[in-house]
Amino acid sequence: MWSKTLDHLLTHLFRQGRLRVTFPDGTTRSYGPGDGLECAVALHHPALPRRIVLSPDMGVGEGYMDGTLTIEDDDVYGFLSLAIQNIAAQGQPWFRRPLETLRRLKRRFDQFNPVQRARTNVAHHYDLSGELYDLFLDEDRNYSCAYFARPDMTLEEAQAAKKQHIARKLLIEPGMRVLDIGCGWGGMGITLARDFGAEVVGVTLSREQHEMANARAARAGLSDKVRFELMDYRDVQGEFDRIVSIGMFEHVGVPHYDAYFSSVTRLLKPEGIALIHTIGRAGPPGTTSPWILKYIFPGGYCPAMSEAVAAVERQGLVTTDVEVWRLHYAETLKEWRKRFEANIDRVRALYDERFCRMWRYYLIASELTFRLNNQVVFQFQMTPKQDAVPLTRDYLYRDEADSEGRGAAA
Structure with missing residues (x-):
């Protein structure tokens, strides 16, 4: 029964290229007209057709991790x-739509992130071996989208350009107090303290990040200018001239958007x-892949613009600029994937083959979601005061060459 249902699903979906599937009973079927990409997969466990029909993301992802689904070459x-x-x-066929509706109904539970649950979710991903991240990130450990201002940029150059671009948007001046929500391993905070003279407080829920960020600040001789706290954003006290948050909002969850922007x-x-x-997503609100939720980013969700901006409006903030980066993250993930694959033997020594397959699948799926979906x-x-920033965007590109030179020299 389930093999037949999977056959209906694949017949509905594949209208471009060709997919050849070998089912657990040994039969092979082809899907699609064969006018583009071609690929072949084999299912080696009788439960796989049912698991893929019920949840394609989970069934395929787990099958690949476990080796019960293999891909040719x-x-x-x-x-x-x-x-x-x-x-x-194509979207989902009619017989899967009730399952997709159930996913939407439970998304608020999936994204419910009170402080203790948020801490556990962060540890799942960011408290992995520090050596793992050294194997595929740039030297500054920026684990977020780089800014490829020129197509020939290296990953290191593009990450430096990202930080400079953000600093210009913040209009940083020496002595300003800056809060970095979700500070990672400290790259942005250290840059703002070292290159712009800011006084920075960074907060993270990751013990690994907290320890390394403070150690990096000390090595740079900046402990008097930047410090990193093991703290939830909801517990921060004080008043700041600037707030920056890079790659952390994806972990907040829609039920907490008002609390976030209220903070x-x-x-x-x-x-x-x-x-x-x-x-974020260019389309309307949606749900997170169940495979990503279970194995990569528990509690994570990438918002539609409408969800984020509505919460900003409810908290009395004025949105003064919105910029949309499209394929920059695809290029960033491509560089991470290449470095990960080049170092996969070292990753295997840290973990095991299943972890390598999981992480490679995550990096590739993420890159292609930016490229194709x-x-x-x-x-x-944003700001409480409408004229806190210049009325045109010219200031972002003034002296840009000088800023890039400063970042590269640093």
Whole structure:
């Protein structure tokens, strides 16, 4: 029964390229007209057709991790390119729509992130071995979208350009107090203290990040200018000239958007400026892949612009600039994937083959979602006071060459 239902699902989905599937009973069927990408997969466990029909993301992801689903030549990139293109074009067949409705109904539970649950979710991903991140990130450990201002930029150059671009949006001046919500391993905070003379407080729920960020600040001789606290954003006290948050809003969850932007309003001075950098979706609100929720980012969700901006409006903040980065994250993930694959033997020594397959699948699926399914990055600039920032965007590009030179030299 389930093999027949899976056959109906694949017949509905694949209208471009060709997918050849070998079912657990040994029969092979082809789907699609064969006018583009071609790929072959084999299902080696009788439960797989049922699991894929009920949850394609989970069934395929777990099957690949466990080796019960194999892809010819291990061409994960080709297989996911073919699948994502077709799923984005066709949507779900009628018999899967009730299951998708159930996913939507439970999304608020999936995104419910009180402080203790948020801490556990962060530890799941960010408290992995520090050596893992050294194997694929840039030297500054920026684990967020880089800014490829020129197509020939290296990953290091593009990450430096990202930080400079954000600093310009924040209009940083020496002596300003800056709060970095979700500070990662300290790259942005250290840059603002070292290059712009800011006094920075960074907060994170990751013990690994907290320890390393403070150690990096000490090595840079900046412990008097920047400090990092193991703290939830909801517990921060004080008043700041600027607030920056890069790649953290994806972990907040829609039920907490009002609390998040209420915290921004409470902590920001009346003429202060905040810059929120987050992955988002170009379409309407949706749900997170159940495989991503279970294995990669528990509690995570990438918002539609309508969800984020509505919460900003409810908290009395003025949105003064919205910038949409489209394929920059696809290029960032490509660089991470290349470095990860080049170091995969070292990853295997840290963990095991299943982890390597999981992480590679995550990096490839993420890259292709940006390339093929309208996932983007939003940068929201906001302030309590309408004229706190210049009335045109010229200031962002003034002396840009000088700023890039300063970042590269640093």
